[in-house]
Amino acid sequence: MALEATPSFGPHLPEELLEKYAFGRSPESEAEAVEEHLLVCECCRDRLAAEDDFAEAMRALAKFDAHSAALSVLDRCEARFC
Ligand SMILES: [Zn+2]
Numbered sequence: 001m002a003l004e005a006t007p008s009f010g011p012h013l014p015e016e017l018l019e020k021y022a023f024g025r026s027p028e029s030e031a032e033a034v035e036e037h038l039l040v041c042e043c044c045r046d047r048l049a050a051e052d053d054f055a056e057a058m059r060a061l062a063k064f065d066a067h068s069a070a071l072s073v074l075d076r077c078e079a080r081f082c
Contacts, residue, residue, distance in 0.1 A: 013037050013044045022051035023058075 013021075013034060020026045021034045038045050 012041065013047070015047075018044065018048050018051050019055075022048060022055040 017026070017030065017034060021031060026034060038048060
């Protein structure tokens with residue numbers, strides 16, 4: 001069985017490449033290669049979905065933290081002025 005379209009990665013995308021891609025940190029040439037592999041590899045699509053969930057959770061967490069930090073600053077201000 002021939003695994004085409006993955007000459008530079010071996011049979012599957014390395015974890016760190018998937019992670020970088022999920023976080024949107026891959027340079028364009030690398031992202032293209034990742035997408036090309038994802039087109040032919042369901043296994044790596046599943047792995048990327050897991051990375052995506054993780055990236056999404058991290059983004060949500062970052063957003064939540066910024067939001068709650070802003071809220072607590074607001075709380076402190078209100079406490080001072082009321
Ligand atoms: Zn793969």
